[in-house]
Amino acid sequence: MGKKRIGVxxxxxxxxxxxxxxxxxxxxxxxxxxxxxxxxxxESYADKHGIPHAFGSYEELLACDEVDxxxxxxxxxxxxxxxxxxxxxxKPVLVEKPICLNTEELRRLMDAQAASGLPVLExxxxxxxxxxxxxxxxxxxxxxxxxxxxxxxxSVPFQDPERQNYRSFPERGGGAFYDFGCYWxxxxxxxxxxxxxxxxxxxxxxxxxGCDWTFRAALEYADEVRxxxxxxxxxxxxxRHTLEFERAxxxxxxxxxxxxxxxxxxxxxxxxxxxxVEKLAFEPQNYFVNQLAFFSDVLDGTKDNVPIVQSYxxxxxxxxxxxxxxxxxxxxxxxxx
Numbered sequence: 001m002g003k004k005r006i007g008v009x010x011x012x013x014x015x016x017x018x019x020x021x022x023x024x025x026x027x028x029x030x031x032x033x034x035x036x037x038x039x040x041x042x043e044s045y046a047d048k049h050g051i052p053h054a055f056g057s058y059e060e061l062l063a064c065d066e067v068d069x070x071x072x073x074x075x076x077x078x079x080x081x082x083x084x085x086x087x088x089x090x091k092p093v094l095v096e097k098p099i100c101l102n103t104e105e106l107r108r109l110m111d112a113q114a115a116s117g118l119p120v121l122e123x124x125x126x127x128x129x130x131x132x133x134x135x136x137x138x139x140x141x142x143x144x145x146x147x148x149x150x151x152x153x154x155s156v157p158f159q160d161p162e163r164q165n166y167r168s169f170p171e172r173g174g175g176a177f178y179d180f181g182c183y184w185x186x187x188x189x190x191x192x193x194x195x196x197x198x199x200x201x202x203x204x205x206x207x208x209x210g211c212d213w214t215f216r217a218a219l220e221y222a223d224e225v226r227x228x229x230x231x232x233x234x235x236x237x238x239x240r241h242t243l244e245f246e247r248a249x250x251x252x253x254x255x256x257x258x259x260x261x262x263x264x265x266x267x268x269x270x271x272x273x274x275x276x277v278e279k280l281a282f283e284p285q286n287y288f289v290n291q292l293a294f295f296s297d298v299l300d301g302t303k304d305n306v307p308i309v310q311s312y313x314x315x316x317x318x319x320x321x322x323x324x325x326x327x328x329x330x331x332x333x334x335x336x337x
Contacts, residue, residue, distance in 0.1 A: 003029065003030055004028060004029050004068045004296060004299065005030060005032030005033075005066055005067055005068045006029060006030065006031045006032060006067070006069060006070070006071050007031075007032060007034070007035070007062070007067035007069070007070045007071070007091070008031055008033070008034040008035070008051075008061075008070075008071045008073060009035050009061060009070060009071070009072045009074055009082055009086075010036065010072065010073040010074040010075075011034065011041055011042065011073075012074070012096075014073060017259065017260065017288065018073070018096070018123070018125070018288045019071060019073075019288070020049055021261075021288075022286055022289040022291075022292055023292070025262075025286070025289050026289060028296060029292055029296055031049065031051050032051070032053060032064075032066055032067055032068075033052065033054070033055060033067055034046055034051050034054055034061075035054070035058045035060060036054075036056065037056070037057065039054065039055070039056030042055055058082060058085070062085060062086055062089035062091060063089065067091060068091075068092075068299070069091055069093065069094065069299060070086040070091045070092070070093050071093075071095075072086070072093060072094070073096050074096075075166040075172055075173075076100075076101060076166055076172055076173030076174075076178060077101060077166070077171065077172045077173055079095050079098070079099055079100050080099070080100035080101070080105035080109050082095075083099070083100075083120060084108060084109055084112040087115075087116040087118055087120070088112060088116065090116070090118070092118045092119045092120070092295075092299060093119075093120045093121070094121045094291075094292075094295050095121070096123045097122055097123050097124050097183075098122070098173060098182050098315070098318075099120075099122040099315070100315070101173050101178075102315065103312065103316050103319055106311065106312050106315050110309075110312065113308055119295070119298050119299065119305045120305075121291075121294075121295050122182075122308075122311045124182060124183065124186050125290070125291040126183055126186070126187070126255065126256075126259075126287055127306065128290035128291045128293075128294050129258065129265065129282070129285060129290060131252060131265050131282060132187065132190050132191070133190075134267060134280065135191055135241075135243065135250070135252065135267065136190055138243075138245075138250060139192065139243070144246065144248035144250070144269070145246025145248075146246050147192075147225050147245055148224075148225065148244045148245065148246065149225065149226050149227075149244045150192070150225065150227040150228070150241065150242070151241075152228065152230070152240065152241045152242070153229070153230045153231075153232075153235075153238045153239075153240050154180040154183060154184060154229070154230075154232075154239050154240075154256075155180075155214075155230065155231065155232035155233070155234075155235040155238050155239075156179075156180075156239075156256075157234065157236065158234075167179060167233070168207070168209055168211060169211070170209055170210055170211050174207075174208075174211040175212040175213070175215065176211075176212050176213060176214060176232050176233045177201075177212050177217070177231050177318070177322060177325075179231070181215070181229070181231055181318055181321070182314055182318065184217075184229045184231070185314040186310075187241060189314060192225065192227065194314065196220055196227075197220050197221060198219070198220040199217070199218065199220065199317070199320060199324065200217070200218045201215065201217040201218070201321040201322070201324045201325040202215075202217075202324075202325050202328055203215040203216065203329075204329075204330075205326070205329055207233065212231075212325070213233045213234050214230070214231070214232040214234055216228070216229065216230055216231075217231075217321045217325075219317075239253075239254055239255045239256035239257075240252065240253045240254070240255070241255065246272075247271065247273065248269050248270060248271050249269075249270045249272065250267060250268070250269050250270075252266075252267055252268075253268065258284075258285055258286055258287045259287045259288065262284045262285060263285075264282060264283070264284045265281075265282050265285070266279050266280060266282070267279070267280040267281075
């Protein structure tokens, strides 16, 4: 296979971390074109990053026969529309998370994907690292006895005083749960599945525009395992999963680190009885390098894509939890109490 040419929709800040820097490690991939709603912005980005073509509309890029697949880095509320348009233009799609805002959008997207037969991958880069499969084996094999509890915190302090970022607008998929909840749900989906016996969620929705600046959620599983999340834009920066087993506490700390560059991720195992600590460290990796390499392999037919139904399962649970939290909001006629 020759070098795959990527067409990028949008000039988002994440492109440096998610695309341009990782591509330096992947000689078989390159950005061929970038599009923005204004041609000067696209041209400025193209000049900065050495991209051969710049377009002043997304439609022009999708019409470019030389683009092998599309990377969508637009605001959340535009993901579904432009993924569908790309598929109809005959382009496979790697789309930033969340893949869309609700299951209604996702059903339309899945119909377009089925009609096209082309792969779509939601950009949850953490799933392309072996630490998740290692944790899944620990749980499945009862390596430290029965799993009792999973606690997750994903918080990144965020300030947007000018309210120009999509995160500050509920209708654009703003709030901490849209930003971080998909990572939590994907982790639980990989390790425990997403068929809990019960769930709960809450937020004071006190962020800009009524967005959730801190969101708490919990899933209860039939085998009495409870999985809890704190997602926040206002708490200190943490990305951590803690799994309590009968005989050990297993922690994956700072798991976002490998999205900032090529870094080592380690699993910490502390024996409950002796207090002894063991560390399982993986070779330094970059999530985004792994993600791009994976999608390239999918396009080559050497790997199976992540089934899009997994995105649907996560979005259905996301909707359910968000509805529960909103129903409790003070002043909501559905709120109890």
